[in-house]
Amino acid sequence: MRKQASVVITVIFFLSLTFAFYQISSSYNYMENKYDYTNPINESSANESVPQHYIKDTKNETGAINVVTAIVVEYRGFDTLGEVTVLFTAATGVGFLLYNLYSRKKNKREANLILREGSKIVLPFALLTGAYIFIHGHLTPGGGFPGGSVIASGFLLMMLSYPKFFMNEKRLSVLESLAGITFVLIGLFGLIFATYFLQNYLNLGNVGYLISAGIIPLIYIAVGFKVGSELASVIQNLKEVQE
Amino acid sequence: MNGVIMASYFTVASLLSIGLYGVMTKRNLMKIFISLSIMDTGVNLMLITIGYLPGGTAPIENANFAKYVDPLPQALVLTAIVIGVSVTALALVLLIKYHSKKGTLEYKGGMKW
Amino acid sequence: MIEFTIIAWVMSFLAIASALYAIKTKDLLSAAISMGIASLVVSIMFLLLQAPDVAITEASIGAGLTMAVFIYAIGKTERWEE
Numbered sequence A: 001m002r003k004q005a006s007v008v009i010t011v012i013f014f015l016s017l018t019f020a021f022y023q024i025s026s027s028y029n030y031m032e033n034k035y036d037y038t039n040p041i042n043e044s045s046a047n048e049s050v051p052q053h054y055i056k057d058t059k060n061e062t063g064a065i066n067v068v069t070a071i072v073v074e075y076r077g078f079d080t081l082g083e084v085t086v087l088f089t090a091a092t093g094v095g096f097l098l099y100n101l102y103s104r105k106k107n108k109r110e111a112n113l114i115l116r117e118g119s120k121i122v123l124p125f126a127l128l129t130g131a132y133i134f135i136h137g138h139l140t141p142g143g144g145f146p147g148g149s150v151i152a153s154g155f156l157l158m159m160l161s162y163p164k165f166f167m168n169e170k171r172l173s174v175l176e177s178l179a180g181i182t183f184v185l186i187g188l189f190g191l192i193f194a195t196y197f198l199q200n201y202l203n204l205g206n207v208g209y210l211i212s213a214g215i216i217p218l219i220y221i222a223v224g225f226k227v228g229s230e231l232a233s234v235i236q237n238l239k240e241v242q243e
Numbered sequence B: 001m002n003g004v005i006m007a008s009y010f011t012v013a014s015l016l017s018i019g020l021y022g023v024m025t026k027r028n029l030m031k032i033f034i035s036l037s038i039m040d041t042g043v044n045l046m047l048i049t050i051g052y053l054p055g056g057t058a059p060i061e062n063a064n065f066a067k068y069v070d071p072l073p074q075a076l077v078l079t080a081i082v083i084g085v086s087v088t089a090l091a092l093v094l095l096i097k098y099h100s101k102k103g104t105l106e107y108k109g110g111m112k113w
Numbered sequence C: 001m002i003e004f005t006i007i008a009w010v011m012s013f014l015a016i017a018s019a020l021y022a023i024k025t026k027d028l029l030s031a032a033i034s035m036g037i038a039s040l041v042v043s044i045m046f047l048l049l050q051a052p053d054v055a056i057t058e059a060s061i062g063a064g065l066t067m068a069v070f071i072y073a074i075g076k077t078e079r080w081e082e
Helices: A002-027 A027-037 A050-062 A067-076 A077-097 A115-136 A144-161 A171-195 A216-240 B003-025 B029-050 B072-102 C002-024 C026-050 C050-076
Strands: none
Touching: A002 A050, A002 B003, A050 A067, A050 B072, A067 A077, A067 A216, A077 A171, A077 A216, A077 B072, A115 A144, A115 A216, A144 A216, A144 B072, A144 C050, A171 A216, A216 B072, A216 C050, B003 B029, B003 C002, B003 C026, B029 B072, B029 C002, B029 C026, B029 C050, B072 C050, C002 C026, C026 C050
């Protein structure tokens, strides 16, 4: 009885979603015209839509070529600070809840030869790729969040191939705290040297070069270190716990 | 209507429906979390698809292109994915504590919904 | 553009098939792995929708870290659903 009711509810949900998506996608022509909207009376673009403003003015306002990076760090930087705080709270909760169950097992099964030797070769390139991704976040696709997760995946590979691989918890938490403090301090310097929190007060430089876009690369490097160390410590906590 | 948009909207509707069915009918807590994770992927794909403009390119400034997709949903989804994995890890840790107390993962209460 | 449409439909059916298998099977380990396959396939759809930043993140987190977290948790609890 309940199974049939669930199937009926699921089918109704699917059909209504399909109808809603059909309505949304048939209004694409309208949206496309709206992207080029200018006020016909005084020829000003004060009423332009938000994506149009981002695409047109990001290069002049922030100096970053990648618009997604400019939005994450510059236009909505305070929101990113909140997201990083959520990440920190979740990692702390994992460590806190597993405190009683935490112990290192003595005898674990070894991985096979190909995984062990291959991970030795792959790990430096994984770390280098992650660092490249978060340093060049304002020029190419990527940034702190993808770069940090690539670094955490590299450490996951080491944990899979060497069961005794262990990262120092204290050093990880120190690194994570330093990255968080750097983020907040850069924002507070904006309050001191300029007008508001997280304002881009440095010189924008040559647009399109590595050293440009003011505080965006600095903040994204801090975010990359923070995300990488937090995700690695979460996975290590989950791996080392004993039932 | 563009074929890529149609395919991704079909994927979104299917993933959300499959996840909803799993959450409603399964009694194993790990299976419920797997269903919620599938729904998470579907919601991210929906946000990206709404911001897509047919014929546009990725929002990285280039003199050769004139039309770009909407960058704002991409910025939101970028952080939402990272938050999703940490919240999933916290939920699974609670699940491990539950299993060490009760010895099972099945929900054996009365009415599920 | 017809090749993009074909790739998008193939990826769509792969994602739906692996999600259905993840719901249907009684083996939780297979369910976690097919959920990771669905995330990996969806990341290719992100690339087709012109979102390369999101595609990098989803490929490394959805297919790598989420699956690893689930597999470690299944190893600490139990593998088979009743």
